[in-house]
Amino acid sequence: MSKFMLIMHTSPAVMEKLSEAELNEIMSGHGAFQEKIKETGEFVSTHALGDPSNSAVVSVADGTTTVKDGPVTVSELGIGGYYIVECESKDRAYEVAALIPDAKIDGLAVEVRPILFSAGANL
Template identity: 45%
Template sequence: MKYMIMITMNPAAWDAVGEDERNEVMARIDPFMQKLTESGELLGTQALGEPKESTVVRVRDGVPVVTDGPFAESKEFLAGYYLVECDSKERAIEIAGLVPDAHINAMEVRPVVFSSGVES
């Protein structure tokens, strides 16, 4: 079963940890991904830009309406994700707990119910 582990980031929480701890977290990411790649469980991962860099597109009466940034104000935002394939939801939850910044950011585990198989 495929699961998406979505990283919800609160910039204030990230800023509250010291530079040494942030560097330690960043140093643990590559070994974490390597371990999941070797086990065959990591299907992909992406880090996303901050909401201030986003553009929202809505189609109203057949016309695209484009605005800068997110629609709603929020202290937290989707910062990225890991797409994993594992035997159970329990294993996906275990993996989410191993994400190097799980002690700072929230990890939401959600089953993937449809996948097109389109590769980038």
């Protein structure tokens, strides 16, 4: 079994256009998705992230630390959250990613990336 990060790319512009009913459907869809992958034993963890506008980039050059407000790249899409799953194959990870409600919304995306190293509690 291999671990994969399913990265949910979100767009504030797309999210703002969704109705309250559509937003509620996404949230309940995430609950159903989590239950499904817990039942299959593929769920490891999940985390929702704050808006990219609230992030900062830290770099160190010649011993001086610089902090810049905002994400690393300015893009229409930002990382809204992620799931860590453990699947038998890349193809199964793609199938699992397709179950995430965000994957079904035009303008949003779910990226599947293999995890090469894990450390920490329950990872």
